[in-house]
Amino acid sequence: MTRGDARELTRLLRRIDGRGYRAYKEIGGAWELEGCSLVIDHVQGDPFADPSRVRVRVPGTRSQLPPWACQAGSRSAGLASHLARTFARHASKVRARGSGKSGRIEMESPGQEVLAQSAVSVAGDGGVEARFRVGLPATGRRVLADEASRLLLEEVPRLVDQSLVFGAYEPDSLRLVVETNEDADALRTLLGGLGLLAFVADGSVLPRASGVDDRPLREGPVVPFGSPPTLRVELDLPNAGRVSGMGIPEGVTVITGGGYHGKSTLLRALERGVYNHRPGDGREKVVTDPHAVKVRAEDGRSVSGVDISPFIGRLPFGGTTDAFSTANASGSTSQAAAIVEALEAGATALLVDEDTTATNFMIRDRRMQALVPKAGEPITPFVDRVRQLHESRGVSCVLVIGGSGDYLEVADTVVAMREYRAIDVTEEARAVVSAFPTGRLVEVSTTVPPLPRRLPERRSIDPRYGRRDVHVRVHATHRIRLGTSDLDLTAVEQIVCPAQTRALAAALALAREFMDGEKSVPEVLDRVMEAVDLDGLDVLDPRQVGDLAAFRRHELAAALNRLRALEVTVVPR
Ligand code: ADP
Ligand code: MG
Numbered sequence: 236m237t238r239g240d241a242r243e244l245t246r247l248l249r250r251i252d253g254r255g256y257r258a259y260k261e262i263g264g265a266w267e268l269e270g271c272s273l274v275i276d277h278v279q280g281d282p283f284a285d286p287s288r289v290r291v292r293v294p295g296t297r298s299q300l301p302p303w304a305c306q307a308g309s310r311s312a313g314l315a316s317h318l319a320r321t322f323a324r325h326a327s328k329v330r331a332r333g334s335g336k337s338g339r340i341e342m343e344s345p346g347q348e349v350l351a352q353s354a355v356s357v358a359g360d361g362g363v364e365a366r367f368r369v370g371l372p373a374t375g376r377r378v379l380a381d382e383a384s385r386l387l388l389e390e391v392p393r394l395v396d397q398s399l400v401f402g403a404y405e406p407d408s409l410r411l412v413v414e415t416n417e418d419a420d421a422l423r424t425l426l427g428g429l430g431l432l433a434f435v436a437d438g439s440v441l442p443r444a445s446g447v448d449d450r451p452l453r454e455g456p457v458v459p460f461g462s463p464p465t466l467r468v469e470l471d472l473p474n475a476g477r478v479s480g481m482g483i484p485e486g487v488t489v490i491t492g493g494g495y496h497g498k499s500t501l502l503r504a505l506e507r508g509v510y511n512h513r514p515g516d517g518r519e520k521v522v523t524d525p526h527a528v529k530v531r532a533e534d535g536r537s538v539s540g541v542d543i544s545p546f547i548g549r550l551p552f553g554g555t556t557d558a559f560s561t562a563n564a565s566g567s568t569s570q571a572a573a574i575v576e577a578l579e580a581g582a583t584a585l586l587v588d589e590d591t592t593a594t595n596f597m598i599r600d601r602r603m604q605a606l607v608p609k610a611g612e613p614i615t616p617f618v619d620r621v622r623q624l625h626e627s628r629g630v631s632c633v634l635v636i637g638g639s640g641d642y643l644e645v646a647d648t649v650v651a652m653r654e655y656r657a658i659d660v661t662e663e664a665r666a667v668v669s670a671f672p673t674g675r676l677v678e679v680s681t682t683v684p685p686l687p688r689r690l691p692e693r694r695s696i697d698p699r700y701g702r703r704d705v706h707v708r709v710h711a712t713h714r715i716r717l718g719t720s721d722l723d724l725t726a727v728e729q730i731v732c733p734a735q736t737r738a739l740a741a742a743l744a745l746a747r748e749f750m751d752g753e754k755s756v757p758e759v760l761d762r763v764m765e766a767v768d769l770d771g772l773d774v775l776d777p778r779q780v781g782d783l784a785a786f787r788r789h790e791l792a793a794a795l796n797r798l799r800a801l802e803v804t805v806v807p808r
Contacts, residue, residue, distance in 0.1 A: 237265045237272065244273075245384050252380030256281050259371050259378055270297045271395050273387060276779065281376060282335030286368035288780065289387075291395060295361030299401040302361070304413050309511075311357045313416025314409065316345045317513070319355040322365055322398040329390050331382045336370030338386060340394065343367075343782040346732045347449045347518075348510040349416055351785035353772045354734075355399070363399045366781025411514045414474035419511040421473050423522040429468065429482065432584050432631045433505050433523040435657075436480035437462050440517025441504040442497070442655075451517040458497075458655035465659040466650070478520060481657060485584075486647035487621050488633045489664075497655040498635045502588050505633060506729055509787065524631070527584035528577040528789045531591035532570040533726040537562050539796070540803040545620065545683045546571035546596070548613045556613075557687065558805040566593030567614055572796075574617075578624075579686055579756055580792035584631040585624070587617075589638060591726075598639045601674045609678055619678050621645055627682045641675060643668050688806040691759060691795065693750035695802035696743070707740040709733055715740045720800060727793040734784035739794050741775035742767070742786065746795060752804070756795065760788045 238244075244266045251258040259278045266273045270293070277288040295305075304314050323344035331338025342365070343354045355365045369391075372382035397403050422434060435441075439460040442452040451457075462468075462481035469479045483505075490498050508523030540558045547556050547568060564572060570593050577585060589597065599616045622645045624630040636642045643649060649664040650657050698718045700706035708716040712733050715722040717740060724730055730739070742763050749762040766774045772783040795801065 237267045240267050241269065241388050245388065248378075248380040248383050251378050254378050256371075256373055256376045256378060259287075259383075268388065268392060271392065273391060279336075279371065282333065282337055282370065282373035284336075286336050286339055286341060286370040288366070288778070289369045289391075290364055290366045290779070290781070291391060291399070293363040293365075293395055293399050295358070298361045298363050298399060300357065300361035300363070301401065302359075304401075304409055305357050305359050305361050306413075307359055309417040309420040310413040311359075312351050313349055313413045313511070315355045315357045316349045316352060316416075317409070317412045318357070318363065318365070318398055319343070319352060320345050320513070321403070322355065322367070322394055325394055325397045326367065329386070329394075331372050331386055331390075332374075333370075333372035333379050333382055334375055335373060337372040337379065338382060339368070339370035340386070340390065341368045343734050343784075345513075345734075345784070347512055347516045348507065348731050349419075349513055350510060350732075350735065351772065352734055353779075353783040354781040365395075365399055366779065368781075415514045415519050416511050418472040418474050419519060419522055422470065422520060423525060425470055426522065426524060429470075430485050431468070431482040432485050432488070432527070432633065433483040433508055434468070434470070434480050434521070435460055435462070435483075435501070435504065435508075436478050436520030439480070439504070439519075439521050441500050441521070443500075443503075451515070461656060463650070463657050463659035465661075466648070466657075475520075480520065481650075483633060483650075484648055485631045486625055487631065487645055488648040488650065489642050489646040490633065490635045490650050490652065491637055491660070492652035494637060497652040498637060499588055499590055500655075501650075501652060501657070502586060502633065502635045506586055507731070509729060510731065524584045525787070526582050526789065527586055527633075528580075528582040529586045529588075529728045530570065530573040530577055531588070531726055531728070532566040532593040532596065533573065534564060534566045534569055534593075536564050536569050536572075536723075536726070536797055537799045537801075538564050538568065538572040539801040540689050540805045541572045541575050541796075542687050542805070543568060543571040543575055546574070546615055546617070548615070550613055557807070562799065567596040569593075570596045575686065576792060576796045577789065578628070578630065579689070580760060580789050581757060582630065582789060584633065586633050588635040590635070597636075598641050599678070600639070600641060601676075604676055604678075615679050618642055618645055620683065623679075623682050640667070640671070641673060644673075644675075685808040687808055688755040689803040690752055690755055690806065691750050692752065692802045692804065693747055695800050696747045696750070696798060697800065698744045698747065705744045707737075707744060709737045709740055712736055715743075715794070717743055717798070720798070722794060722797055722799075724794060724797065727790055727797075729787070730790050732784060734782050735786050735790070738772060738775055738783040739786050739791055741783070742791050743794055743798070745775060746791065756792065756803070759795075760792055763791060764788050
C-alpha cells in the first residue's frame, strides 16, 4: 500500500515543518516517486538517535540491468555488492543543514570481500532494493521540512541514478564485476576434485596497504605472486579462461622462509580465500577450501566443556581435560580448544601461523624431551598430531613455520618464501631431514578419538537487556554486546567486516532458539545455517535491515564458543 506520490509527501512535510521532531513519524510508509518507490520503515525518535531506516525499490524496467548481470547466485551477488559500494560512496558525500545526524545518508559499504549482504539486493528481473539510513533534518529538535524534501525527493533519486541503474556504469566494468565473482566461485568448486586445498593465481597481489587498510599494497616494489613450476596447476574458468597458479595440495603444508619474506602475507591471503574479492583487490583468484579455519592461541579467552585431551592431558593436581572449562585459558589450552572447536564445527583444513601460536603447544624438541620427561608434560605437541589429523580425519593443515625444523618431518609439501617469491623446497626439506636427524621421539601412539557431543544450554545465553528480549549491539568488527555481556572476537580472524559481526550477533540469538538440551553444537549450527540459506539474512532480523552480511558456520561457532556464560552438557562418545 503506497501512501501517495512525491507531491503528497512534500505537502505532508510542509505541514509538519517546525513541529517537534516526533512529527516525522507521520511520514512512515511507502511512497511512489518517479521511477522508484521509497519506503520509510522506521523514523528515528530524535535527530541525535540512529538515523531512520529507509529503502528504495527500483523496478527492472527502470534499472535496465541486463539479465546476464542479474542471474541468481554468483553473478547477482557480485553485482549487488558492487551497487552497494557505489551507493555508499556517493551517499557519503551528501550533506544537508541541521542538527545531530541531520542530512546523513548512510549505507553499509562492503569491504574488499564480496559477501551476500542485505544493503542491496538484485532480483532476476533487474529489480533492485537498497536499504540505508537517513538522518531526517532538524533545527534543534524541530522538523526542517525543506531540507527533508530535498534529501528524500532529490538526493535519494540522485543516488538511485548514480548507483542503482545500468546507465550509471561502464558496461565493461559491470561485466568484470559479475564475471570475477562467478569465476571465484567456480575456482573454489574445482579445488576438491583436484585434491587441492587452495589455489593462488599467478599475478595475484597478496600484500595489503597496511595493517588497518585492506586494499592492495601499491607503494614500493610489489612482487606479484608467481607459482613454483612443481606446484603449478592450470585451470579453466568460465570467463577468464585458462589461469595458472600454485595449487596447495591437501595434507600438511609448511610455509617457511626468512623473517619478513612474506610468509604471513601468503597465509592471510589463504585465510581470506574462503571469500571472494572485488575486481582490483589482487586476491580475486586466491581461493581456499570453504571450510578452512584459522586457529591461533588466545590466552585469556573462556572455554566451555571442550575435550582438549588429544593435545593436553592431565593438568597439575589431577585436573582432567576431556571436558575442559576455564574463564582464563592459557596460550596452549586456548589453541588446543580452538582446534577441537574447529573440528567439531566441521573444519576440513586448519590454518596456523607461528606468529600467533603458543610455542609449547607447537613443538617439544629432543632436548626438552630429555629434560622434562613425558610423564611431567601434559602437552602432546601439535607436531605429533598434525599428520594424524589428515590421515584419520582428512583434515589438512597449512602452517607458517620459520623457527622449527621439526615440522619438516611431518610436511607433505614445503613452500619457502624468498623475497616474496614462492619456491617449492619439498625435496630439499626431505634431504635436510635425513641429513640432520633430530632424534626426537614421537609422543603419541593413539589417534585422535571421536569428540564428545557438547549440548549447549539455552538458559546460559541471555540476550535480554532492560525491557528487550533480544538486545544485541555491535561496536566494531570484533565486538558484540549480547544482553549484558560482552563478546570479544578479536582473535577470530576470518571475520571481515562489521556487517558480518552484526549478522553473527543476531545469529547467536537465533542459535539460542534451537538449543533444546538435545542438539549438539554442530546440530545447532546446522539449523541456523539452514534458516539463513532458506530465507536469507532477513531471517536474522525481521525489521529488514540493510547492515547484515553473510557468515560461515565456523565464525558462528567461534562466537558461540567465546561466550563467557556458555554452559554445555558433555556426552562422551
Ligand atoms: P613474514 O611472515 O615472512 O615475516 P610478512 O608476510 O609479514 O613476512 O611480510 C613482511 C612485509 O612484506 C609486510 O609488510 C608485507 O606487506 C610485505 N610483503 C609481503 N608480500 C609482499 C609482496 N609480494 N610484495 C611486496 N611486499 C610484500
Ligand atoms: Mg609472519
